[in-house]
Structures are given as C-alpha cells and as structure tokens.
Amino acid sequence: xxxxxxxxxxxxxxxxxxxxxxxxxxxxxxxxxxxxxxxxxxxxxxxxxxxxxxxxxxxxxxxxxxxxxxxxxxxxxxxxxxxxxxxxxxxxxxxxxxxxxxxxxxxxxxxxxxxxxxxxxxxxxxxxxxxxxxxxxxxxxxxxxxxxxxxxxxxxxxxxxxxxxxxxxxxxxxxxxxxxxxxxxxxxxxxxxxxxxxxxxxxxxxxxxxxxxxx
Numbered sequence: 001x002x003x004x005x006x007x008x009x010x011x012x013x014x015x016x017x018x019x020x021x022x023x024x025x026x027x028x029x030x031x032x033x034x035x036x037x038x039x040x041x042x043x044x045x046x047x048x049x050x051x052x053x054x055x056x057x058x059x060x061x062x063x064x065x066x067x068x069x070x071x072x073x074x075x076x077x078x079x080x081x082x083x084x085x086x087x088x089x090x091x092x093x094x095x096x097x098x099x100x101x102x103x104x105x106x107x108x109x110x111x112x113x114x115x116x117x118x119x120x121x122x123x124x125x126x127x128x129x130x131x132x133x134x135x136x137x138x139x140x141x142x143x144x145x146x147x148x149x150x151x152x153x154x155x156x157x158x159x160x161x162x163x164x165x166x167x168x169x170x171x172x173x174x175x176x177x178x179x180x181x182x183x184x185x186x187x188x189x190x191x192x193x194x195x196x197x198x199x200x201x202x203x204x205x206x207x208x209x210x211x212x213x214x215x
Contacts, residue, residue, distance in 0.1 A: 002100035002137035009102065010200065011160040013131070013141040017148045017175060018165025023192040023210060024144050025049040025111065027163050030210055034107050034142065040069075043078035043109040044092045044116070050109060052078035058091055069099045086124055089116035093126035100137035113145040113155065123154035131158035148175055162197040164205075165189050181205050 012033060016024045028034070029050065034041070042065065043050050053076065055061035061079045068075035081088040089110075100106055108130075110116075117124055123131060131141065131154050143159065145151040148171055162179050166189035176183040179197040185207075186195065192210040196202070 002097055002102075002134070004102035005136045006102035006138070007136045009136055009138060011135050011158075012200075013135065013139070013159040014143070014161040014163060015151070015155060015159035016142065016144045016163045016165075017151070017167060018146060018189070018194070019167055020146050021191060022165040022189065023194075023212070024146065024163075024165065026192060026210055026212060027165070027194055028109055028142055028144060030213060031142070031163075033140070033161075034109075035074075038074040039076075040074060040104060040106045041076040041109065042092075042096055042106065043076070043111070044089060045078040045080050045109070045111050046084040046115065047112060048078075048080060049111055050078060052076045054078045054080050056080055056082065062095055065095060065099060084112065084115045086117035090124050090126040093124075093130045096139075097126065097130050097134070100134060100139055102137045105138045105140055107140045108142065110141065110143040113143050113152075114147045114150040117152075120150050121153055123152035127152070128154050131155060147171075160198075160200065162195075164195040164197065165193065166191075179205060 016027055018024050043052050055064055064077055079092050143155050168187050172183040172186040176186055181195050195205045195207050197205045
C-alpha cells in the first residue's frame, strides 16, 4: 500500500473538462506540470491517446509496474484494457495506490473518466481513496472527462487545478460558476483553446491556446 506520507505536499491534482474533439489529451500532453523524462508516470489509457509502454492485461501491467518501481528509475507505463469499465478502472486505481510513495512524486493520467463508470456523486471506492488520500503520498492526478455532469464530484473536489475547454448549455453555466469563468467564454472556446484555473499560481482564470503536437 501507499507509504511514507508527507502532509506538506501540495495539491496539484488537475481535471480537464471539454466536449469531444476539443483537444483534452493534447492539453495533458503539453502540460509542463508533467515532466517529459525521468518521472514516475502511470496512465489509464483505453483509447491509446498517450505515448507510453503499453500493457493490455492486468497481470502484465502489474508486473511491469512493480519492476519499474523497484528499479528506482523513471517510467511511463499505460494500461489499456480491452473493455473500459468501472472494474478495470478500480483495478488500475488500486495498483496505483499500492505503489505510491510520499518521497517520490507519481503522476497519474486518467483518460476518459466518464467511460469508467456512471457515478456522478461519490467515486468508486478505490478511485475515491486514491483521490482523497493520494496527495500526501506523492500523487499528482490528471483526470480527463468530456461530460462534466457525469464526472464524480469526488474528482472535481479533489482537483485544485482545472483546465476547461468548450462545454455547452447548462453545463457551461455550472462549470463557469464553479471556476469563476463566464459561461459564454467557456462555450465559445475553439479546439485546443482552454481556460486554466490554478488558484495557487494565479488569482484569476487564464485563457491559453495550444497548437497540435504529435506524440
């Protein structure tokens, strides 16, 4: 299980919210908060959106993660199960929890959240534990969802940072109120255009534009 808690570690968990086709995965890939090399990175990646050493079965992924952790070096490993559902996602979260270490930051990229379950309230148990307790064990979580209204509140509440692209209708109003961004400014975002809410570093949300980058 997770070891060496350090309560002084900051909350840098980040949620990415935008409708399909707006470039959420690009926002993750280009986020400077996630080191390109030398870091411990674990990815739940059912649609193969990220460059990583990829595994398709629980057994192979678990063995690879344990070998990588024991090596003491950085790694970037992805789990891409044949079927994305809550059970597979819970397995991933449980494995991540098992290797967290408060002396070493572990970056977790959690793609397509709304495909991993139907809970809009509390997250599933392993996912909830990871989000609620992971920070002090070195977790830096990056969760990606295209339907904010179907994203567990546990995720939204655990993420101090938000990257917001275009969402429409009532959803843009709700998200705008939560992060202090006018709803029309959210709805009018173009592909690869986002707002960043990061109260630890900026007093107000800031808009930015990305350019598409290949892996």
